[in-house]
Amino acid sequence: MSFISKKKTAIPGFGLTMGITILALSLLVLLPLSMLVIKGASLSFSKFIEIITSQRAIASYKLSFGASFIAAFVNVVFGTLVAWVLVRYKFPFKRVVDALVDLPFALPTAVAGITLTSLYSVPVFADNIAWYNGYFGVLLDKIGIKVAFTPLGVIVALIFIGLPFVVRSVQPVLQDLEPELEEASLCMGASRARTFFKVILPNLIPAILSGFSLAFARALGEYGSVVFISGNMPMKTEIIPLLIMTRLEQYDYLGATAFAIVMLAVSFTLMLLVNFISFWSSNKYKSYN
Template identity: 60%
Template sequence: MGLFRRKHAVLPGFGPSLGYTIFYLSVVVLIPLSALFFKTATLSWDQFVTAVAAPRVLASYRVTFGSALVAAAVNGVFGVLVAWVLVRYRFPGKKLIDALVDLPFALPTAVAGITLASIYSANGWLGSRLEPLGIKVAFTPVGIMVAMIFIGLPFVVRTVQPVLEELDQEIEEAASCLGASRWQTFYRVLFPTMLPAILTGFALAFARAVGEYGSIIFIAGNMPMESEITPLLIITKLEQYDYAGATAIATVMLLVSFLLLLSINMLQKWSRRFADN
């Protein structure tokens, strides 16, 4: 009988832990999201399609997802460069730059939006130099991409940085001794190892940009059909008491966010499997 005697752990067992987890997730996540679906279910299919496929809504989708895709691609390139510099080189102020990478995480989005709008406005520090060249950033779709790049950069850097830290420089030296050029060493030796982390960082930056609101509305022109993002359109419909239309658009965004999270989890699983091999 001693073999079947259970030992009492200090922490709660599986049953209470699972129960608390389900209860907490239900109160914080599942119940609010189910309320969104229930509100959307009050619409007929034709009303739902009309709400989520109106020309203004489709234009906001194009602005939001198009800008997020471009911003994530830019971060995918320059985020890798920043991570490479922080890992492979030593220089004065390295710790300061490493800390600045996390600034978009801690900075309130409204503060970031006001700062970017001030810098890139016509009389701003950068805007006054770019507009004579015909480049207008503030209050244009370009400003939306700038804000998305700002808030998405840390996701790529912090995802790629640990992978670079684990890469042994002896691998590069071995490739060089075997006659590989610097480009061949990067493309055939380093890049395949970094690719899963880069894709994960890209997906995280894209998902973050799609849901961003506070930092964008200050630098975007917020013009319907031109520079209006989908989260702002949802707020506009709520202010117009069009709750059904707002929840319908929010449901589409929720489904897209779920697919993004699913893809991120699959990328992370593939990344771990790739690293093990």
Template identity: 60%
Template sequence: MSSLTINKKSRRIIPGFHLSLGYTMLYVSLLVVLPLSMIFLQTMSLSWQEFWHIITDRRVVASYKISFGTALAAGLINALFGTIIAWVLVRYQFPFKRLIDGLVDLPFALPTAVAGIALTSLYAPKGWIGQFFDFKIAFTPLGIIIALTFIGLPFVVRTVQPVLQNIQVEVEEASASLGATRWQTIWKVIFPELIPAILTGFSLAFARALGEYGSVVFIAGNMPMKTEITPLLIMTKLEQYDYAGATAIAVVMLVTSFVLLFTINIIQWLANRRFVH
């Protein structure tokens, strides 16, 4: 192969790859890698015994279970109902459609503390909705799930919506003309196209829920071993000037979140590869 052919293959249509890649690596390093590395460096001031004692404390372990459990539940709920909402907004015409479409983005713009106060006033035992239930909603894990579902909904809707818009109605009509029922069309034609987007929306909602603080502290009640989330425990240690303890717990959250999100991305990649080929 001649050098001229090699030069033609290595040439890109849009120039500036090496320069833009350098800026990208610098930007990501300064804003993501460097701050996260400081968490690990701060933790190195602890011995392994001290680190293990902090992260395995009963109160800390209980906060892990609450944070990851409620975030997972909220992510799954949003994956289901967010997909349904995206379907309705794309496939149907109805009054006030634009208003509802705009309301989906409201959790993005609303301060999390305001969301927490609003949800607490609704679901507290004497709240507008909570008073009609014999069981408690606010100050329980159920209340935390409601708050995390509220703030995570837009991630799923806005991820699935563009994919649905790209699926032409003619594809559904062709499936029906070939004898497929409505459920067969949804399950075998539409759903496979949506799986990568649903997984992406779920991972974004799940990651957002793990780090949520403002909307949860009001509705959770913050009872140790029952409704205390890990971000609140980190804030408590920071207020006590226990920086090493706070960063130790943060390291566990960081590593666990990274592993879970990496696993979800692998599943998404496999699903995308399967349905593309």
């Protein structure tokens, strides 16, 4: 990173921009978030532990972490493949496909939620099945797989939400990869597969890891696309954000705060991890988006 030294350049506005930036971030981000600490402080430690280790909470941690992990893993496999295909091969409508990858960023989560639920559920009135309504659900039901209102449904929604994070992390790195390395490896008689795993993949690992962490972090906090398809059954298909939502609806703000603190701790750890990965790889690519 190259920083512009302040002394000689007479670029104006340091005080003004600094003041406004700090004021805005303090009032709109830090003050609201500090409420979690203030509210949390009125909880005794034993009460805090009691809330966050209740059976219902543990069940939702298992679901949230498990489903987020599986979804992020699926996204790593298919996201890397999509990035590879987009960078290396030519095919019709490539630009359209490339743009479509960002759909989960652009489509409101509630819309994704009700659409996925409709596609994957099994309609009660079997005569009313259109291809967009219960089509996947009915097909999968025939081979004994239920998606809507099961943990599998949560995973499907989280795969949808997380895909662009992996593609957009891996794509730029793949683009910048020097073809000389591969050519050298191929010239020396290594097979295509060997070249991929020994030469290309090691270069992609930091990008894949950061894509995984971003997809995982987003999946943990995701609410809109999951609440419809999960069915929200306590102990079975209740994710952590929903646990918070339920407490809020019961005006149990202390309980909600306890879970929010747990989630925030996990999010910050993941954020540090992402920063560490991009620092470690010292590759300057855009991590989100």
